[in-house]
Every structure is written in C-alpha cells, then in structure tokens.
Amino acid sequence: MNRRDALVKFVVDEFLQSDAASDIPDDLDLIANSVIDSLGLLKIVAFLEEHYGVSIAPEAMVPETFRSIGSMMTLISQQLDAARHGMGPCATGS
Numbered sequence: 001m002n003r004r005d006a007l008v009k010f011v012v013d014e015f016l017q018s019d020a021a022s023d024i025p026d027d028l029d030l031i032a033n034s035v036i037d038s039l040g041l042l043k044i045v046a047f048l049e050e051h052y053g054v055s056i057a058p059e060a061m062v063p064e065t066f067r068s069i070g071s072m073m074t075l076i077s078q079q080l081d082a083a084r085h086g087m088g089p090c091a092t093g094s
Contacts (some may be wrong), residue, residue, distance in 0.1 A: 004050070010047050011069070012061055015040055026070035031063055041066050048072070054079035 001009070015035050026064065030036045036044065042061050044066055045056055067077055 003076060007048075007072060007076075008069060010051075011035070011044075012020060014043060014047075024069055026073070027068050029067055030069075031067050036066070039093055044072070048076060048079075052080065056085065072091065 002027075009031070011024060012018065015030075024030075028035075028061060030040075041061070041063065045061060049056060054076065056075070057068055059074065064071065
C-alpha cells in the first residue's frame with residue numbers, strides 16, 4: 001500500500017467508516033466538510049508520526065496543514081525528505 005492509500009484508509013476507517021468514501025479526492029477540504037475536527041487533527045498527527053516515523057513540529061500543527069489528503073501528503077514528503085537529509089522536523093506543511 002502506498003503512502004497516499006494508507007492515509008486515505010486511515011481517514012476512511014477512523015472518520016468516515018464507509019467503503020463508499022474510500023476514494024477521497026486529494027483536494028477535498030476535510031475540515032470544511034466536517035470529516036475531521038480538532039480531535040481528529042490530533043489523531044491524524046499521531047497516525048502520521050507513528051506510521052511514517054516522522055516528528056511533526058508544533059509550528060506545523062495548524063488546520064491548513066491537515067485540511068486535505070493533498071496537504072498532508074505534502075507534509076509527509078517534506079518530513080521524509082528532511083529525515084533523509086538529516087534535518088529536524090519540518091516547521092510548515094506548505
């Protein structure tokens with residue numbers, strides 16, 4: 001399972017609980033569409049840190065970073081790139 005599929009599966013299983021929603025568009029606003037709330041953001045941060053072995057900086061823990069699958073995938077890519085280059089946690093998801 002690739003990174004995006006793992007993230008979508010987590011979001012569906014944790015927040016939507018519906019097989020019909022398994023193909024979430026990368027740009028769907030999960031916050032505006034009431035898919036995730038503030039507690040959901042914390043669950044997603046915990047999932048990303050555990051599943052991808054990254055450490056998300058407190059400065060990056062803002063709704064915009066977790067608004068969509070696409071924005072979260074950008075954050076994951078930045079975190080993994082920083083880890084490969086021996087840098088610390090990424091401060092922003094943009």
